Amino acid sequence: MSSPQLKLPTIQNWNCHNCSGCCRQHEIEITPEEKERIEKQRWDEDASIPAGQPVFVKIGFSPMGNRYRLAHQADGACIFLDEKGLCRIHAKFGEPAKPLACQVYPYAFHPAGNDVAVSLRFSCPSVVSNLGQPVSQQSAAIRKIVEQVLPKRHKTPPAPPLTARETLGWPDTLKVVDSLDQFFASSDTRFLINLLRAVAWVELIEQSRFEAIRGTRMGEFLELISQATVQELPGDLELNRTAPSRLGSIQFRLLAAQYARKDTFAEDSRGMLRRFSLLMSAVKFASGRGDIPRLQDRFKSVPFSQLDESFGELPPECEKLFNRYYRVKIEGLHFFGAAYYDIHFVEGFYHLALMFPAMMWISRWLAVGAGRSVLLPEDVKEAMSIADHHHGYSPVFGLPHFRSRVRNLSRTQDIKKLITWYGQ
Helix, strand or coil: CCCCCEECCCCCECCCCCCCCHHHHCCCEECHHHHHHHHHCCHHHCCCCCCCCCCEEEECCCCCCCEEEECECCCCCECCECCCCCEHHHHHHCHHHCCHHHHHCCEEEEEECCEEEEEECCCCHHHHCCCCCEHHHCHHHHHHHHHHHCCCCCCCCCCCCCCCCCCCCHHHHHHHHHHHHHHHCCCCCCHHHHHHHHHHHHHHHHHCCCCCCCHHHHHHHHHHHHHHHHHHCCCCCCCCCCCCCHHHHHHHHHHHHHHHCCCCHHHHCCCHHHHHHHHHHHHHHHHCCCECCCCCCCCCCCEHHHHHCCCCCCCHHHHHHHHHHHHHHHHCCCCCECCCCCECHHHHHHHHHHHHHHHHHHHHHHHHHCCCCCCCHHHHHHHHHHHHCCCCCCHHHHCHHHHHHHHHHHHCCHHHHHHHHHCC
């Protein structure tokens, strides 16, 4: 079987800049083969690892045998992270000697018919800042990683559902994805308009029936509803800030709180104290009164009410950043199907659309904590890195209660209200 083609994002740059953030935020589960390989590296004889410090930790239980992850240092950093912020395995034995999970990050690979769509995680600051070589020029290096990720006898999985009722084949599903991507391709239109158009267009997809719409007719249908959406929301439309409903505000604050959390080994090791603190925080977020609980050290305790004030227009740099973020996630199929809890296309995009007000809410929290009532690009970049750490990876977002929260926000039209409320 021939190797699948890679669908690479054409507007994204990336190279590792050794910030070591990924080595402090993730637990790295390893395969038995990786464990054996690292054992043969004889770290028990290396003076850089404290005597008696294990490099593996047993996790969970599996009928297939023991499972292990890399150990952490007292401050939560990976056991192999040195004082310079570099990986000891990489420095001593080269990148191929590291666990596959470490080699993959920040890339994400998702099935796209017979091809593989390549996305990136914006929890990496270098991805957010678009630093490095164009990803489109790194196909050889990326393919080496993909060949390790894909099973040897890779079979194309079925296309994920388009709506709760209907599933198309891969060719038509990819046409829908490409059509959605076009809303963010134009830099001549404000990002807020682009996102509102995309939400309105996905609502039309949700309401449609596709029994007789396939192939050429699918292309014609998508073009028709795209034109209708643009006419309904012209580029020069003046947007008014409309407050979300009371219930929508409660659901959104709980959603934003989940994105603002810092779930790391150092935090989880606090056990019951950590769980009780999160429970008390959830009560505060539901009420929306008083000061916001500090979910991590980066945040200051500021009044909820200050985050609902107008912060003015998005900085031009942030307009470009959000367009790039959404294009990378859409082109990489990083919001539905296998990449996102097996959620169908429509519901997955509602989750992705809510990322914008969530990131803006966190940006405001950072700005107010610094004594400002306007946003700087640095606020938005940091908020994006914080929030995208969870997107598609925190199991909470795939649970029924969270999915129900998103569906409720879409049914009440609160998603569009939240976009304009926190986007201006």
